[in-house]
Amino acid sequence: MTTYLEAEADPQRNTGAIRIYGPEAFEGMRRASRVTAECLDALVDIVKPGVTTQAIDDFVWQFGLDRGAAPASLHYRGYTKSVCTSINHVVCHGIPNQKPLKEGDIVNIDVTYVVDGWHGDSSRMYPVGQVKRASERLCEVTYRALQLGIAAVKPGGHVGDIGAAIEEYAVAERCSVVRDFCGHGVGKLFHDAPNILHYGSRGEGAELRPGMIFTIEPMINTGRQHVKILADGWTAVTRDRSLSAQYEHSLGVTEDGCEVFTYSRNGSDTPGISVPPLTDAA
Numbered sequence: 157m158t159t160y161l162e163a164e165a166d167p168q169r170n171t172g173a174i175r176i177y178g179p180e181a182f183e184g185m186r187r188a189s190r191v192t193a194e195c196l197d198a199l200v201d202i203v204k205p206g207v208t209t210q211a212i213d214d215f216v217w218q219f220g221l222d223r224g225a226a227p228a229s230l231h232y233r234g235y236t237k238s239v240c241t242s243i244n245h246v247v248c249h250g251i252p253n254q255k256p257l258k259e260g261d262i263v264n265i266d267v268t269y270v271v272d273g274w275h276g277d278s279s280r281m282y283p284v285g286q287v288k289r290a291s292e293r294l295c296e297v298t299y300r301a302l303q304l305g306i307a308a309v310k311p312g313g314h315v316g317d318i319g320a321a322i323e324e325y326a327v328a329e330r331c332s333v334v335r336d337f338c339g340h341g342v343g344k345l346f347h348d349a350p351n352i353l354h355y356g357s358r359g360e361g362a363e364l365r366p367g368m369i370f371t372i373e374p375m376i377n378t379g380r381q382h383v384k385i386l387a388d389g390w391t392a393v394t395r396d397r398s399l400s401a402q403y404e405h406s407l408g409v410t411e412d413g414c415e416v417f418t419y420s421r422n423g424s425d426t427p428g429i430s431v432p433p434l435t436d437a438a
Contacts, residue, residue, distance in 0.1 A: 160173065161175060162175075163175040170341075173349060174349050174368060175348065175367075181343060181408075184272055186417055187274065187276075188269055188271035188417075189417035190276070191271055193419060196265065196424070197421055198215075198219065199215070199280075199282065200424050200427045206257065208255060209252035209257070210252045213252035216238045217238040225270065225271045226269065226270045227239065228268035228277070235251075236251075237251055239252060239265060240265070241264070241266075243264075244400075245398060246392065246393050246400065247375050261285075263284060265279060265280060266404065268346065273344050275345070276418060277371050279402055279404040281402070281403060283427070294376065294378050295429045297326060297329045298331075300325065301376055302373075305374060306405065307321065310364060311365060311409060314362065315350055315356070316358055317364075318354075319361075322355065323355040326374070331376050331377060334376070334400070337375060337392070339352030341369065354373075367409065368409040369406070369407070369408045369409075370406070371407075372404065372405060373402060373405075374402065375401070378398045382396070403425075
C-alpha cells in the first residue's frame with residue numbers, strides 16, 4: 157500500500173513514503189536545477205576528443221563552487237568525484253579519470269548540485285567529435301524515450317504509465333531497457349521514494365499526485381538489457397559490451413501535468429543530436 161505524506165511532516169530520510177511538496181519546494185528545485193542545467197549547457201563546448209573525464213569533473217566542481225552549489229555525488233556513499241562520466245558501453249556511474257575521450261565516443265555526464273538543501277539532478281549524452289550513426293541513433297531513441305516518459309506524467313495516472321511508455325517505444329526501436337537502475341524521488345534527499353521504473357504496465361504502481369517530485373532517467377542499450385558492476389563497486393557496464401545511453405530530468409507533478417526543472421536554458425538538452433519536440437514526431 158502506497159503512503160503519501162506532506163513533505164514538511166516527513167523526517168529527512170527515505171521512509172518509503174511518497175512526499176507531497178508545496179510551492180516553496182518547487183521554487184527550491186528550480187534554483188538547484190538551474191545551476192545543474194547551466195553546467196550541462198557549458199559542458200557542450202568542453203567535451204571534445206583529448207579531454208579527460210577528470211578535467212570534466214574538475215570543471216563541474218569549480219562551476220558549482222563559483223555559484224554556491226555543492227556536487228551531491230562527492231563523498232556520497234564513498235564516491236570520490238563530483239560527477240559521473242559513462243562512456244560507450246558504460247551504463248551509469250562511470251568514475252572520472254585521466255584517460256582522454258576519443259573521437260567517436262559517446263559519454264553521459266550526470267550532474268547533481270545541491271542549492272539551499274535542494275537537489276537538481278540531470279544528465280545528458282555528449283558526442284565526442286564525429287560519431288557513428290549507430291551511436292547517434294541510440295542517443296535519439298533514448299531521449300525520445302525520456303520525452304515519452306515525461307509526457308505520461310499526469311495527476312491520476314500511475315508510475316507504471318511512465319515505464320510502459322518508455323519500454324514500448326524502446327523495444328519497438330529494437331533496443332532494450334536497463335532494469336537494474338531506475339529514477340527516484342528527489343528534493344531535500346538525493347534519492348527518495350518513489351522508484352520510477354523505466355519498464356512496466358499502464359495503470360500499475362503508485363498514483364501520480366500533484367506535488368510529487370522525482371527523476372526520469374532511462375538507460376537504453378543497443379544490445380541486451382543485462383549489466384554488471386565492475387570491481388570498483390560503482391561502474392555499471394553492459395554485459396555484452398553493447399552501447400548504452402541515458403538522459404535524465406528532474407520534474408514535479410502539477411495540477412495539469414508536470415514541470416520539468418532541469419531543461420536546458422539554451423536548447424542544448426541533446427547536444428550534437430537532433431531530436432525534434434514530441435509534438436513534431438511522426
